[in-house]
Amino acid sequence: MPQRSEQKFLLFLDGTGRLIGLGPGAPESLEPFLTGKIGKPFWECFLLPDSQRMDSVLKAVLTEQKIQPTRGALAVGKSGAECTFEFTLMSGRENKASGILVHASVGVGEDHGSLARLPEATLARLMEFAKKLNLISDMDPLVAMVCQTAAEMTQSEIVVLFLRDRMTGMLRVAGHSGMPEDLTDIAIHEGEGLIGRILTTGKSVREGKPPSILELTDPVHILAANSFMLVPLAHGHRNIGVLAVFSKQENYFTEVDLLTTSRLADLSIAGVVRSQVNRDLERLEASTRMILDEAPMGILAINSEGRISLANPEYISAFHDGATGAADVIGRNFFSSEIVLQNGLSQRIVDLLQGRSFDWEFDNFKLRGGRRMSYRVQGKPLTTDVERVVGAVIIFQDISTRLKATRALEDSEQRYRKLFEASRDALIVFRGNGQIIDVNHVAADMLSYSREDLINASIGILAPGSVEARIFQVALDELDEHGHLARREIVLATSEKEKIPAEITGVRISEDVFQIAARDVSDRVQLERRLMHSQKMEAIGTLAGGIAHDFNNLLASIMGYSSLLKETAELSPETTRAVEAILSATMSAKELTGQLLAFGRRGKYQVRPVELGDLLGSLRELVMHSTQKDVEVRTHVPGGDVFIMADRGQISAAIMAVLINARDAVGGDGLIELSLRKLRLGGPFEDMNLTVPGGEYAVIEVADSGPGIPLDLMDKIFDPYFSTKSNEIGSGLGLAVVDGIVAHHDGYIAVDPRPGEGAIFRIYIPLAQNQEELRQQKRRSAKPKTAQLPFAELELPAANADKEPGRRRVLVAEDEELIRNFCKTVLTRRGFDVEVAEDGQAAIEIFEKYDGQFDLILLDMVMPRLNGEAAFRKMKAIRPDICVLLSSGFSEESVAQDLFTMGVAGFIEKPYDVPQLIKEVDRVLSAS
Numbered sequence: 001m002p003q004r005s006e007q008k009f010l011l012f013l014d015g016t017g018r019l020i021g022l023g024p025g026a027p028e029s030l031e032p033f034l035t036g037k038i039g040k041p042f043w044e045c046f047l048l049p050d051s052q053r054m055d056s057v058l059k060a061v062l063t064e065q066k067i068q069p070t071r072g073a074l075a076v077g078k079s080g081a082e083c084t085f086e087f088t089l090m091s092g093r094e095n096k097a098s099g100i101l102v103h104a105s106v107g108v109g110e111d112h113g114s115l116a117r118l119p120e121a122t123l124a125r126l127m128e129f130a131k132k133l134n135l136i137s138d139m140d141p142l143v144a145m146v147c148q149t150a151a152e153m154t155q156s157e158i159v160v161l162f163l164r165d166r167m168t169g170m171l172r173v174a175g176h177s178g179m180p181e182d183l184t185d186i187a188i189h190e191g192e193g194l195i196g197r198i199l200t201t202g203k204s205v206r207e208g209k210p211p212s213i214l215e216l217t218d219p220v221h222i223l224a225a226n227s228f229m230l231v232p233l234a235h236g237h238r239n240i241g242v243l244a245v246f247s248k249q250e251n252y253f254t255e256v257d258l259l260t261t262s263r264l265a266d267l268s269i270a271g272v273v274r275s276q277v278n279r280d281l282e283r284l285e286a287s288t289r290m291i292l293d294e295a296p297m298g299i300l301a302i303n304s305e306g307r308i309s310l311a312n313p314e315y316i317s318a319f320h321d322g323a324t325g326a327a328d329v330i331g332r333n334f335f336s337s338e339i340v341l342q343n344g345l346s347q348r349i350v351d352l353l354q355g356r357s358f359d360w361e362f363d364n365f366k367l368r369g370g371r372r373m374s375y376r377v378q379g380k381p382l383t384t385d386v387e388r389v390v391g392a393v394i395i396f397q398d399i400s401t402r403l404k405a406t407r408a409l410e411d412s413e414q415r416y417r418k419l420f421e422a423s424r425d426a427l428i429v430f431r432g433n434g435q436i437i438d439v440n441h442v443a444a445d446m447l448s449y450s451r452e453d454l455i456n457a458s459i460g461i462l463a464p465g466s467v468e469a470r471i472f473q474v475a476l477d478e479l480d481e482h483g484h485l486a487r488r489e490i491v492l493a494t495s496e497k498e499k500i501p502a503e504i505t506g507v508r509i510s511e512d513v514f515q516i517a518a519r520d521v522s523d524r525v526q527l528e529r530r531l532m533h534s535q536k537m538e539a540i541g542t543l544a545g546g547i548a549h550d551f552n553n554l555l556a557s558i559m560g561y562s563s564l565l566k567e568t569a570e571l572s573p574e575t576t577r578a579v580e581a582i583l584s585a586t587m588s589a590k591e592l593t594g595q596l597l598a599f600g601r602r603g604k605y606q607v608r609p610v611e612l613g614d615l616l617g618s619l620r621e622l623v624m625h626s627t628q629k630d631v632e633v634r635t636h637v638p639g640g641d642v643f644i645m646a647d648r649g650q651i652s653a654a655i656m657a658v659l660i661n662a663r664d665a666v667g668g669d670g671l672i673e674l675s676l677r678k679l680r681l682g683g684p685f686e687d688m689n690l691t692v693p694g695g696e697y698a699v700i701e702v703a704d705s706g707p708g709i710p711l712d713l714m715d716k717i718f719d720p721y722f723s724t725k726s727n728e729i730g731s732g733l734g735l736a737v738v739d740g741i742v743a744h745h746d747g748y749i750a751v752d753p754r755p756g757e758g759a760i761f762r763i764y765i766p767l768a769q770n771q772e773e774l775r776q777q778k779r780r781s782a783k784p785k786t787a788q789l790p791f792a793e794l795e796l797p798a799a800n801a802d803k804e805p806g807r808r809r810v811l812v813a814e815d816e817e818l819i820r821n822f823c824k825t826v827l828t829r830r831g832f833d834v835e836v837a838e839d840g841q842a843a844i845e846i847f848e849k850y851d852g853q854f855d856l857i858l859l860d861m862v863m864p865r866l867n868g869e870a871a872f873r874k875m876k877a878i879r880p881d882i883c884v885l886l887s888s889g890f891s892e893e894s895v896a897q898d899l900f901t902m903g904v905a906g907f908i909e910k911p912y913d914v915p916q917l918i919k920e921v922d923r924v925l926s927a928s
Helices: 031-036 054-062 120-134 139-154 193-201 255-294 313-319 338-342 346-353 400-422 441-447 466-482 522-568 573-599 612-626 648-666 734-744 771-780 817-830 840-849 868-878 914-927
Strands: 005-014 019-022 070-074 081-091 097-108 158-164 171-177 205-207 227-235 238-247 298-303 308-311 358-366 372-383 389-398 426-431 436-439 484-493 499-510 513-520 607-611 631-636 643-647 670-681 685-687 690-692 695-704 748-752 760-766 809-813 833-837 856-860 884-888 904-909
Touching: 005 255, 019 031, 054 081, 054 097, 081 120, 081 255, 097 255, 120 139, 120 255, 139 158, 139 171, 139 238, 139 255, 158 193, 158 255, 171 193, 171 238, 193 227, 193 238, 205 255, 227 255, 238 255, 298 313, 313 389, 338 346, 338 358, 346 358, 346 372, 346 389, 372 400, 426 441, 441 484, 441 513, 466 484, 466 499, 466 513, 499 522, 522 573, 522 817, 522 914, 607 612, 607 648, 607 771, 612 631, 612 648, 612 670, 612 695, 643 648, 643 760, 643 771, 648 670, 648 695, 648 734, 648 760, 690 748, 734 748, 809 817, 809 840, 817 833, 817 856, 817 914, 833 840, 840 856, 840 868, 856 868, 856 914, 868 884, 884 914, 904 914
Parallel strands: 631 670, 809 833, 809 856, 856 884, 884 904
Antiparallel strands: 005 019, 005 097, 070 081, 081 097, 158 171, 158 238, 205 227, 227 238, 298 308, 298 389, 358 372, 372 389, 426 436, 426 513, 484 499, 499 513, 607 643, 670 695, 685 690, 695 760, 748 760
16 A cells, blocks of 8 residues: 655735635645635635634734644545644734744645655755744845845855836846846846746746857846756746746756755745835835825824824814824824814714715814814725725815815806807807817807817818818908907818808907807808709799790691601602601600600609509619619618509609619619618608608618719709710700609609719608508509500591591691691591681680581690680580590690599690591590
8 A cells, every 4th residue: 555645835824814825735636726715714724623713723823822733624525635734923024923824734645745855954944944034024134035045055156036026027136145246137028038938937947057049138148057946936826036046067956956946935925025015015104104294185094983093294283283293193082173073073974984985065164263264074984805994084175265266266157158158159269379268069069079179279170171261261360450350251160071151250358369159051051052943943944844835836746747748648768767757856855845844843744653662673674674784783672562642654764864873873883772761750851951841751762882973063963954974875854854753743852972982862752641551452453454455557538538428527726837737637638627726715716606516626725815724614614515625735634633524525745646636536536
C-alpha cells in the first residue's frame, strides 16, 4: 500500500477572517473549490468538531492567544477532506492585526506536497522570514528584506523585486540586492521580454543558460546573467509582480532553489500588498488632511453615536467660538451643539445615521449670537462593506453671497427670458465677431439645431451659400453701421442645409452685442408660388382646352373629307396612300388633342369603379414589354381589392406616363418599383411641398433607381412642353397631362426628387365609398363574357342612288362650315334630306319652319348665338319626341347629364370619319 503523507499549502486571511489568497501546493482536487471561496469567511470553508467553532478559533488568533494546531475537514462533498491548520498572526501599523497566515496540510495517498520536498532547515528559515515580515509595514525595508533573504537562501549575486505600478501598469524595480544603482530605473511593459511574459502567464521559470534570442533591453541581458529564476507574485486572480534571481554562472540554480524562491514569493505577497495599502493610506491621509485644512467650507465627521470624530479648521472657526483646534471639539456630542438645536437638525441627523443622505439650503441659518446666514448643509452616511452605518460626514457651505447674486441675476434673467422665449420670432444674439451667444427655442426649432449647437457657433453658418452669405453680410454690416436693421428678406440655412426664406430685423443691444429677429415666411412664399403656379396652370389649361376644341373642329373637317375621299373616289394607289397618311396624321393629332383636353380637365372621362390592383398588374406587363431586359420592374400590391372612382383609361394613361418617365430615367439597367397602399389621414398631411387634405386615399408610388431630379427643375416638371428629353423622345406634355388627370380625379401628386438616388412619384386618389360592396360586385361579375363582334364595314350609296319612299329629313346644326358641309354631303349620299344651320338660333328657325318635322337633329354643343343645349331644350318644348344626336369636341361626360334623361338619343365626339358618322346616325334612328 502506498504510504499516506501530508500535502502542505498556504492560505491567506485578512484581518476579519476572510479568505483572500491561496498559495501554491494545494491538491489539484481542492484548488477549484478553494479559489471559489476567496472573499468568503474562513469558517464557511471548513468543518470542525461540535465542541469548536472556527470563528472562535480565529478570534483567539486575532487577540494573539496561542492556539494549538486545529484539525478539521474541508467542506467539500458529503464527507469532506481531513485537514490540519496552524495559524500565524500578521501585524501591521501600530501592531494592529492585518491578516492571518494559515499553514494547512491535508492527507494524500502519495507524497506530492511541495513543502514536504524542502529541507527542514529551509522550512524553518521560511517560517522565521514570515514572522519578521509581519513586523514590517513600510514598503522599502520590506522589499529589501525579501530580496536579501532570497539572495541568501539561493546564494545568488543579484535579486530584483519588480512590482506593477498601479498608475501605468508597468513593472518597475521596487527593491533589489546586488543590482547596480544606475540600472534601477528599468521599466517593463506587461508581456514585454522574459519578465513581462512571466507577469502575463503567471508561470515560474528556471533557466541554466541565457536564451539564444534576447532583446538588448531585457534585464537578463543588461545584468549579464547566465542563470536566472523568475517567479510571479500573485494576489487573488492578478499577478502584481515578479521576483527575479540572477547568477553569472551557468546551470547554477536547482529545483529546490526554485521551490524555495516560490515559497518565499508566496510568503511575501501578503506583506507587499499590506505595505502598498499602508503607503496608499498614508498618501491618502496626507491628501485628505491638506484638502480638509484648505477647504473653504466646514467639514465635520461624527460616529454612529453622534459624537464628533473629525472637524476641519473652517468648521471650527465658523461654529465653535473659542476653540483653538480640532482637539477642543473631538468627542463632543453633535446633537447637543447649538447649530443643531437652533436649526432643527436633530431629526435630519438621526435620519442620516440611519443611512439617508440629505442636501438642504437654509436662507436663515442661525449661528451663535443671533446671527443669520445662508448655508447649504449636506449629509452623507459612512457605511461598511456590509452596508452598516458607522458614522456620517456633514458639510457646511456659506452661500449667502452666492444666493444674493444669484437671485438678482435670476430676477433679471427671468424677465429677459420670458420676453425672449415668448417671442414668435426666432431671436439670435451675437457678438460683433459673429459669435452666437444666445438663441430662443423658436430659432433652434426653425433652424433644426439644438440650442447648445448654436451657442458659440459663428452666425455665418446660417447662410446657405456664397450668394446668400453676401446678402446676409450686407444686412449685418448695415446693422453694425446704423445700430438697427429694417425689415429685409434673406435666406437662412438649417442644420440639414435646407433653405428657409425669412424676414429679419435687427438692433444693437450693447457696444459689441447685437440681436436679430427672424420670421420664417416659407408658408407665405410657398403659398404665393402655389397660387402663381395654380393661376398659370389654370390659364394654360383654359387656353389648352379652347385650342383643343377649335383644333378638334379642324381635325373633324380633315378627317371627314379625307375619309369621304377615300370612300367615294376612285383613287390611284399613290393617292390612296396619301389619303391614308392624312388620316394617320389626323389620328395622331387627335391623340395630342386628347392630351390637351385632359390637361385642361375637359377631356374624355367615364368615371366608374376601378380596382387598382388589377390595373397596376396589367400596367406592369406593358412596361416590361416596352423596356430592356436589364430593367427590373417590381410591384408591391396589398392583398384585397382597392377601388377608386375614376376613368380607367385616363388614370391608366397617367400611371403609365409616370412609369414611362421612370423607364426613361433608369435607362438600360436599373429598377422600377410600383407599389400600392391605402392611407387614412386624420388631417392635412405634408408630403414634400404638397399638402394633402385629410381623408382615405389609395397611394400609388413609382420609384426608380435613376439619377433623380435636379432640385432646380422641380418647379418646372409639371409645366406643359417642359422636357429634359430630346424632341425625338417626348413632347413634354407627359407630366403636365398626369397633373391634369390626377387633379380631375380630386387627387394629388407629390414628387421626391432624391438627386443621385432616384425619384419617387406618389399619386393620392380618394378611395371609393362602399369598398366591400364593390368587392362583392366584382366577384359576382367575374364570369366569362361573350366577345362582341366588330361592326361590319359600312357601304356608302352612290350619289344618284334611288330614293326610298318617304325619305327621312335631318337637320345639321354646326357652326364650322367645313364640318357642316361634310355632314350634309355624307348624309345626302346616304339618302337623307338634309337641312343645315350655322348656329343654334338658325337651327330653331329652320325647326319651326318645318313644324319640327325632322327625323333627326345633329346638334353641335358649342355654337354662337344659341348653344346646342339651349337649342335642344327649345326643340324639346316644340316636339317632345324629337330624336337628337349631340356632337362636341369635348367628352360625353362634359355634357349636362340631364339632357340624356330628357331624351337625347346619342352622342358623337369630334373628330369623326364617314363610317363613324353613318354608324351613329343609323343607330339612333333605328332605336327611335
